[in-house]
Amino acid sequence: MKSLDDYCQGKLDDMETRKLRRTLIDTYRYAPAKARRNGKEMISFSCNDYLSLSHHPDVIQAAQEAATRYGVGSGASRLVTGNTPLYSELEQKIANFKGTDDAIVFGSGYLTNLGAIPCLVGKDDLVIADELCHACLYAGAQLSRSTFTTFHHNDLDELEDLLKIKRPNHRKCMVLVDGVYSMDGDRAPIKGISLLAKKYDAWLLVDDAHGLGVVAEGKGSTYVEGYQMPVPLQMGTLSKAIGGYGGYLCASQPVIDFIRTRARSFIYTTGLPPATLAAAIVSLDLIANDKELVARPIRHAKLFTDALRLPEPESCIVPVILGAAETSLEAGEALEKKGFIVTPIRPPTVAEGTSRLRVTFTAEHEEADILRLAEAVRPFLPEKPINQFS
Ligand SMILES: Cc1ncc(COP(=O)(O)O)c(C=O)c1O
Structure with missing residues (x-):
């Protein structure tokens, strides 16, 4: 239809001019931290498979056996016939690991937040989120139709001001933060935020997609100085350190029971493939029992930041802020020519003027490759560091 095609083509042309068009590249991830692109062997510094568990032989074997036993698909929504026994095993394991009564597994991390938030708050309520969540x-x-406001990144004073002023006008209130910020690699001050949330009777949800398996000996960002912080809603994904796919929410029994019977993105979608659940069960065991494995991604990130005198990493995500979108594209292309995949990140994912290389470190990177990458990145570093949070 011409008007439709013209609309889309106009948008694409505009993005092309502003160097903001995104394209897909076939990537064959054939081994931990390795990928083949356009026939060339590359080292990937852009995967969120932080522990390389997607290629772990025990994880693969579990997935293969589950596919053989249960088939490749779950056949229906979990509330119909899609609830394989692997679900309860996985949910109990996650809950035990996170120290909560129970857990619920969704189709993805994205679906978890789309389902859980509107279950708990509605149009008369208040949601306050970190601007970078x-x-x-x-x-x-947005789906919850609550009154929505944000506070400046990690600014506890502003969060408290908002809670003080706005909280009394609403029956219920939720505070939303990431444990580890996906494009910045820094962490939320969970201790301070959880104390504020408690003080103002706000329900804190921490999205720990990038913390599980990596920070606090793998237990994630809600563990601070060896203790579980009082965070009633601990959400995460099975797609990053766990190495597979799916999302989860850990919480008390009434919360999980309520969400199981109410969340639309849980009810009206097909259950995960059994192989994915079996893989996650084995991955979680590996994370819980191998402290050396979970320590490696941040150690590798530190090797890189030390080499380039960048700030000490708080996770295994290191942003190298370059400024203009074009500069980040040039840097990404130059690194690719040297055999490294480091995807440039541009607006609208990050703020204008803060385009960057988002470098992620995994357990299986070789130290020599990390140092070679640092040398390849060095020429692109701006003379004066650019503040990504301004
Ligand atoms: C902080 C954060 N939350 C949630 C998600 C979504 O998780 P999933 O990929 O499982 O949908 C992602 C990344 O994709 C993320 O970075």
Whole structure:
């Protein structure tokens, strides 16, 4: 239809001019931290498979056996016939690991936030979010039709001001933060935020997609100085350190029971493939029992930041802020020519003028490759560091 095609083509042309068009590249991830692109062997510094568990032989074997036993698909929504026994095993394991009564597994992390937030708050309620929280927290808040406001990144004073002024006008209130910020690699001050949330009777949801399996000996961002912080809603994904796919929410029994019977993105969608659940069960065991494995991604990130005298990493995500979108594209292309995949991140994912290389470190990177990458990145570093949070 011409008007439709013209609309889309106009948008694409505009993005092309502003160097903001996104394209897909076939990537064959054939081994931990390795990928083949356009026939060339590359080292990937852009995967969120932080522990390389997607290629772990035990994880693969579990997935293969589950596919053989249960088939490749779950056949229906979990509330119909899609609830394989693997679900309860996985949910109990996650809950035990996170120290909560129970857990619920969704189709993805994105679906978890789309489902859980509107279950708990509605149009008379208030949602306050860190401005840099993930797109799916924004989407969940929007779906809830609550009054929505943000505070400057990690600014506890502003959060308290908002709670003080706005909280009394609403029956219920949720605070949304990431444990580890996906494009910045820094962490939320969970201790301070959880104390504020408690003080103002706000329900804190921490999205720990990038913390599980990596920070606090793998237990995630809600563990601070060896203790579980009082965070009633601990959400995460099975797609990053766990190495597979799916999302989860850990909480008390009444919360999980309520969400199981109410969340639309849980009810009206097909259950995950059994192989994915079996893989996650084995991955969680590996994370819980191998402290050396979970320590490696941040150690590798530190090797890189030390080499380039960048700030000490708080996670295994290191942003190298370059400024203009064009510069980040040039840097990404130059690194690719040297055999490294480091995807440039541009607006609208990050703020204008803060385009960057988002470098992620995994357990299986070789130290020599990390140092070679640092040397390849060095020529692109701006003379004066650019503040990504301004
Ligand atoms: C902070 C954060 N939350 C949620 C998600 C969504 O998780 P999933 O990929 O499982 O949908 C992502 C990344 O994709 C993320 O970075």
